[in-house]
Amino acid sequence: MKARPTEASFLLLLSSIVAFSLPYQFGWDLFQPDQTVTFVGTFVGIFVFHFIGIIYGASCLDHFLNTLSWACLHSIYISLPLSFAHQFSSEAYYNIVHNFFRPTTHVERSVSFPIIGATIGSWIGALPIPLDWDRPWQQWPISCVIGCVVGHSCGVLIAIIASRYKSQGMHL
Amino acid sequence: MIIFRAHWLAFFFLIVQLSGLWLFCLGFFPQKAPLPGLASKETDRPAPFTPIDEWREGKFDRLVFMVVDAFRAEFLFRENSHMMKTNQLLNGGSGHGFIASAAAPTVTLPRIKALTSGSIPNFLDFLMNFKSEALEGDNWVTQLKQAGKKIEFYGDDTWLKLFPDHFIRHDGTTSFYVSDTVEVDDNVTRHLNDIFSRDDWDVSILHYLGLDHVGHTGGPYSPLMKPKQMEMDDIISRIYSEISRTDASENKRTLFVFCSDHGMNEMGNHGGSTDGESQAVLALFSPHLRWDHQSPRKVEQVDLVPTLSLLMGVAIPKNSLGKVVQPIFDVLDEASQLRGLQINCHQQMKLMKNSPSFWNLQRDIPESAVSSRLSLLMKEAEELHEKWVQHKDVETFRSSKVKYLEFLEDMQDQWKRTLSNYDLPLLYASIYLLFLSSLGFIILSFHKMLYHRIVHISVSYQQMIFLLMIGCLSYGSTSIFCHEKLATLFRISDSALCGTSRIFILLGGALYLFSLTGSSTVEEEHQTWYFLSISLLIIRSSIAMHRDPTLSTSIKILVLLVSSRGLRSWNQTGNKWLGGPDTAKWLKEPEHSWIMTSTIIVSTAAPLLYHFFSQDDVVRPGEEQRVKPHRQMFLSLCSLASFLVALYRLEMVEDQILLARCIYLLLFLMTCTILHPLSSKRSNLMSKTNIERWMTIFYLLALLLHRTHNSGLIFLMALQSLAYLRLFLRSKEPVWLRVTPLLWLGAASFFTFGNSNSVATIDIGGAYTGLYTYNEIVVGSLTAIIALTGPLWWLLVIVYVIIIDRQLITKPHSDSDLKGPKSAFTLYAVFTCTILIALASVHQYLHSSVAHRKDQR
Known part of the structure; x- marks a missing residue:
């Protein structure tokens, strides 16, 4: 069966948005997220990440779907939680990018660590692409996706561990 | 005053660093001393086992040597080649084609030296490419001249500089106008009529530059490539038919060699050692011999030298590292084949006995196991050869030939290996100097008066490059991260503002250094x-x-x-x-x-x-x-x-x-x-x-x-x-x-x-x-x-x-008196950066040559 990366990632995207908006649907006002902001943020994120992918050297025309699915994945892992937790606050984005050693609350940690992990993972995943090993997984964007997923999981893990040992942020 | 002292100190360290680099280059590209003088047929050949030497006279008395610059072997041997007439000649058995692999650097001058003297030039010859002086070592052009042959030359004037006073007639064209792809070749071709209407020449050398110019301007797939290759094809078939005609009428035997000095890469340039650049072509044609058609075999470019010397009846140049191209000799009689191999092996043996890494010159014994194995092999081959001369049986002939060829093959491998030997003491000395200068720069960076930031940046950049070169990466990273004082090197005023950037710059630099390994x-x-x-x-x-x-x-x-x-x-x-x-x-x-x-x-x-x-x-x-x-x-x-x-x-x-x-x-x-x-x-x-x-x-x-x-x-x-x-x-x-x-x-x-x-x-x-x-x-x-x-x-x-x-x-009004030293600082900064860039490029070229050496092994 032919792999369909784009369809798969769109499906993933939709299901994640639904999953994230579930608390809202049931009236669990845990974070009071604005559904529209989350949706728009994730959607815009796809374009932003596609653009970044091209800036990093992905071809504009060839492998369009590969780049798009990579962008979708990143949008789900990065834009979605960002817009969910921080809406469009550039101050919050800046703090995550440039002060990432000092998140104070559980929410900040659980949002920022996986994001940072996904970014760094994807960045490291891009390193082997130009090497001449001629392995199938060097195909763009497979190694980036692997790196992204692994980095994200590591981020989640670190966030959980960090929350255990830091008690000052127990209140939300 | 202190500013200037720090200045001069920095300058001093720069000088130390440069001299360290120079020593490094010297140690990395060791110069080998070639044997002086010309070889002679009488003294340098072993005594024959037969009453008369089969190779006392050459098999040919005239030679047409045609070089087409940058002609890739693939142009001739690929499926639908434009060289149809040449391929016809090869298929018909009138010629024999080979893929001749050229050693780096694949530029014209070192390649011509290799093609004529048979030695493999070292990498420094690349720098001398533009400055050609007369070739002093032994080579077949000089040998032919000594043998009284009359030589004429048309084409690239590099030959005229390499071989002054060798030619009775010549017309040099410069490779100066790279965009000119027509005139350069017409200048050579117009002499063809003359050549074949006269009979007062013995050797005629033609060097066509047009194809190289086409490559440099448009690459190997340029639209000009097909007509140019067809032009070369026409010339080859024309020369061949002229040779057949004049040979019959004048009762002479003429050898026609078509070869290229190097190939070209996908961009049409050359110099490195990729397949496209190093695969040159070598083809021998003669109306007097018939070869079985085979698919092109790979030979070394230098192998042409002993082959040509034997065929033309001159001594093999002293420093030649080539082995005879056996497929060419396979059509000759058995006695000639063995004798030819013997002469070649003897010349190689002589070269080995003069090389300190193989032979103990004082006591005249083999220096290593390899060289004693080789001399034993040679001895066995000669014994079999002598036995064959007495009995003339096929079995002995075959085993003697195999032994000779094995010796030549092995010998050439050994030569290649010695070429990539480094001069270790010099390398250690240079590394010490580099270490000293980077240490000096680090100490200097603590100097308060040397406050100008660009100096700091260049200093840290230099540290980054050379700390790796001397294996101090761990020191560098730990000191940058842990040592508070070294961190001031970067003058971090607002660490919150540049946290990610700083970490990224340090990590990125480390990643780059790691990538150099x-x-x-x-x-x-x-x-x-x-x-x-x-x-x-x-x-x-x-x-x-x-x-x-x-x-x-x-x-x-x-x-x-x-x-x-x-x-x-x-x-x-x-x-x-x-x-x-x-x-x-x-x-x-x-x-x-x-x-x-x-x-x-x-x-x-x-x-x-x-x-x-x-x-x-x-x-x-x-x-x-x-x-x-x-x-x-x-x-x-x-x-x-x-x-x-x-x-x-x-x-x-x-x-x-x-x-x-x-x-x-x-x-x-x-x-x-x-x-x-x-x-x-x-x-x-x-x-x-x-x-x-x-x-x-x-x-x-x-x-x-x-x-x-x-x-x-x-x-x-x-x-x-x-x-x-x-x-x-x-x-x-x-x-x-x-x-x-x-x-x-x-x-x-x-x-x-x-x-x-x-x-x-x-x-x-x-x-x-x-x-x-x-x-x-x-x-x-x-x-x-x-x-x-x-x-x-x-x-x-x-x-x-x-x-x-x-x-x-600083406000421009207040510091008019400070302008002098400050602009001096700026100039110094510019100077440092320029030197840095030069160093960076030198180190890049060093790396490229490392890559070449890896390929050669």
Whole structure:
């Protein structure tokens, strides 16, 4: 069966948005997220990440779907939680990018660590692409996706561990 | 005074570093001493086992030696080759073709030396490529002349410099006009009629340059390639038929050799050791011998030398490392075959007995197990040979031949191995010096008075490069991270503001250093730099966006990022994707010529537009009037120069050379308006306006020198730097943070012009711009400018940033007395950076030669 990366990632995207908006649907006002902001943020994120992918050297025309699915994945892992937790606050984005050693609350940690992990993972995943090993997984964007997923999981893990040992942020 | 002392100390360490590098080069490229004098047939050959030597006379008495420059073996041997007549001759058995592998450096002069003397020249010969002196070692041209043969030569005048007074008739053509692909060859071909109507010659050498010129201008798939190959094909078949005719009528035996000095890579350049460059062609034709047609075998280029020497009946040159091309000899009688092998083996044996790494010269015994094995092999072969002379049985013949060939094969392997031997004591000494100087730089960086930041940056950059070279990476990283004092080296004033950037710069630098340890990552170094610089730019952009979230900032960021991406895909380089699609190839397609034209017009108009809309910096209020005439003067000269550059690029004027000279003159006049006392009295030589003017002059010079398809690239680079300056010039971050991305962009821009760590990618086409005759110094410096356009441009941008920074910190009124030492500082900074760039390129070329050596093993 032919792999369909784009369809798969769109499906993933939709299901994640639904999953994230579930608390809202049931009236669990845990974070009071604005559904529209989350949706728009994730959607815009796809374009932003596609653009970044091209800036990093992905071809504009060839492998369009590969780049798009990579962008979708990143949008789900990065834009979605960002817009969910921080809406469009550039101050919050800046703090995550440039002060990432000092998140104070559980929410900040659980949002920022996986994001940072996904970014760094994807960045490291891009390193082997130009090497001449001629392995199938060097195909763009497979190694980036692997790196992204692994980095994200590591981020989640670190966030959980960090929350255990830091008690000052127990209140939300 | 202390400032100056620190200065001189830094200068001293620089000298130490340079001498260390020089020693390194000496140790890395050991010079081998060749045997002096000419070999002679009588004394240097072993006594024959038969009453008469089979090779007392050669098998041929005339030779036509035809070299086609840069002819890839693949052009002849691929499926639908354009060389139909030549292939017909080969298939018919009148000739025998081989793929001759040429050792690096694959440039003409070392290759001709290898083809005639049989020695494998070392890498330093590449530097001497442009400066050819008479060949002193033993070679077959001199041998033939000694044997009383009359030699004539037509073609590349490198031969005339290598072999002065060897030729009875000659007509040299220079390889000077690279764009000329017709005249150079017609100059040779017109002599063919003469050659075959006369009978007073014995050897005639022809060197065709046209194919190389086609390659340099359009690559191996250029539309000019097919007609050029068909022309060569016609010439080969013509020479062959003329030989058959004259041989029959004059009762002579003529050998016709067709070969190339080297191949070309996918870009049409050569110098490295990729398959395309190193696979040259070698084919022997004769109407008197019939060979069975075989698929082309691989031989070494130097193997031609003993083969040719034997066939022409002269002694094998003393320093030849070649082994006879046995398939050629297979059609000869058995006695000749064995005797030929014996002569060749004997010559190799003699060479081995004179080489200290194989033979103990004092006691005349083998130095190593290898050499004693080899001499034993030789002895066995000779015994079998002698036995065969008495009994003449097939079995002994075969085993003797196998033994001889085994010896030659093994010997050649051993020679190749010794060529990559290093002079270890010298290498250790050089590493010690490098270590000393980088240590000195580190200590110097603690010096308070050496406060100028650019020195700090260059010092830390140097540390980064050389700390790795001496294996001190761990020291470097731990000291930078842990040692508080070394961290002040970066003058971190606001660590919260530059946290991510700082960490990224340090990690990125470490990653780059790590990438230098792998040969494939060195080949693809441009990928490292593109990746790192884009990442840094994205991080910096996010900061800029946060600082000033306006539309104009986002537009600048967009321009910066998009132009970086455009630069990246302009020229493919490296190894893996060298032939892949890129903007330059796209622009070169005929149907996109209008886009090419518009990029030329846009890029030549850009500096004018910039200068018309920018403001001069006014030194003091009320003095605008005095500055103005110079501005006008500069602008009018600039517009004229831009116009002429556009004309030059569009090739609209008949006399391109004269036009180029006019542009040189205009650029010189523009320099004069900067240097003129009236303009430099009030403002510094390195003021903001003046540095912009320097950049304009450099920009126009780059447009003039680079290939037409790179005009847009130069424009994009200027656009990128403009966007960067607009974004970060006046930000209140420490200078090193503003300058480091520029250093990285400079490193990346070296590769955007299609350069790589291989010397083969140096573009020499533009180095002859505006020249009528070859001039070593001019061509050398223009080549340097072409190769280093990107780094030099970003160096100017760095100087610009530093100057603006200084103007922001100190008011121009108060420090008139400080100007002297400060401009001295600036000049020193420029000097340091230039040296740095030179060092960086030297280290890159070292790396490329490492790659070559790896290939050779």
